[in-house]
Amino acid sequence: MWLNRDIVSIGDLSVDEIMEVIDRANEMLPYASSGHPKSPLANKIVATLFYEPSTRTRLSFESAAMRLGAKVLGFGSLEATSVAKGETLSDTIRIVNSYSDAIVLRHPSEGAARLASEFADVPVINAGDGAGQHPTQTILDIFTIWKESGPVNGKSIGFVGDLKYGRTVHSLSKALSLFDVSLYFISPDELKIPKHIKKDIEKRVAVKETKSLDDVISDLDVLYVTRIQKERFPDIEEYKKVAGVYVIRPSLISRGRKNLIVMHPLPRVDEIPPEIDNLPQAKYFKQASYGVPVRMAILDLILRGE
Ligand code: CP
Numbered sequence: 045m046w047l048n049r050d051i052v053s054i055g056d057l058s059v060d061e062i063m064e065v066i067d068r069a070n071e072m073l074p075y076a077s078s079g080h081p082k083s084p085l086a087n088k089i090v091a092t093l094f095y096e097p098s099t100r101t102r103l104s105f106e107s108a109a110m111r112l113g114a115k116v117l118g119f120g121s122l123e124a125t126s127v128a129k130g131e132t133l134s135d136t137i138r139i140v141n142s143y144s145d146a147i148v149l150r151h152p153s154e155g156a157a158r159l160a161s162e163f164a165d166v167p168v169i170n171a172g173d174g175a176g177q178h179p180t181q182t183i184l185d186i187f188t189i190w191k192e193s194g195p196v197n198g199k200s201i202g203f204v205g206d207l208k209y210g211r212t213v214h215s216l217s218k219a220l221s222l223f224d225v226s227l228y229f230i231s232p233d234e235l236k237i238p239k240h241i242k243k244d245i246e247k248r249v250a251v252k253e254t255k256s257l258d259d260v261i262s263d264l265d266v267l268y269v270t271r272i273q274k275e276r277f278p279d280i281e282e283y284k285k286v287a288g289v290y291v292i293r294p295s296l297i298s299r300g301r302k303n304l305i306v307m308h309p310l311p312r313v314d315e316i317p318p319e320i321d322n323l324p325q326a327k328y329f330k331q332a333s334y335g336v337p338v339r340m341a342i343l344d345l346i347l348r349g350e
Contacts, residue, residue, distance in 0.1 A: 047349025054179040068341035076336040083113025091144035092118035104335030182215040184338040188331040202228035205270035207237040221245040
């Protein structure tokens with residue numbers, strides 16, 4: 045069931061499978077800082093191909109692979125690769141397929157990971173494809189909710205910021221709609237969640253859409269903040285209209301529920317100022333740290349199949 049499986053879209057996984065990864069990640073947690081004593085992936089090579097910048101996803105995948113005893117190869121920028129000479133994605137994937145046992149791919153084009161999976165025999169893991177999906181981020185986000193706030197069922201979860209281009213929001217809201225939750229989408233008109241995603245989610249769970257975070261903060265158990273994705277705007281003037289529209293202040297947090305947690309996939313720009321970092325509600329650094337055990341779980345499952 046898991047062996048050699050591609051992880052391209054969160055929609056490819058059932059709730060039971062997401063929870064299986066989460067249980068495995070919890071088992072991996074003690075080894076995320078010390079390394080797995082049995083090095084279960086000792087004979088494996090994981091390739092990380094990043095056509096777009098990344099700190100957390102690439103380095104946590106590489107750390108996860110090494111904590112399990114695997115070796116890592118790949119690139120984090122294109123200048124020193126044959127992509128700079130015009131090599132196509134499909135040719136690069138065909139080549140790296142013969143050098144590795146799994147390919148972790150980040151690419152600016154939506155659908156790139158699906159395309160790559162068609163050219164690779166080894167499993168392809170989508171590490172973010174344009175404004176499309178970021179499924180392993182979704183699993184670590186659900187792991188964070190589960191660890192820091194308790195069972196997902198029954199929660200009210202609000203997404204604020206760039207819901208149009210934010211692929212973490214697209215993946216996570218779709219996955220959460222498989223649970224018993226209420227979802228709030230908080231954004232300016234220009235950055236609303238795409239209609240087709242909202243329409244799909246509304247079939248399963250209650251959805252409220254608003255521009256005002258103040259109006260709904262007291263309803264939320266989880267506030268998921270996102271960066272306005274400047275690099276995805278076709279027109280910089282459009283970006284300037286919405287830049288800085290939501291800034292999370294301590295006064296806002298103080299009006300939230302006692303057990304509210306604040307998450308952010310990071311990197312942040314100015315939407316969460318440093319004064320929030322030491323509040324007990326701030327969980328975004330913990331969330332980033334969970335990238336290692338969650339990605340250890342995913343690599344272990346798809347490379348060993350058990
Ligand atoms: N959350 C996330 O995807 O971060 P990076 O862009 O640093 O990988």
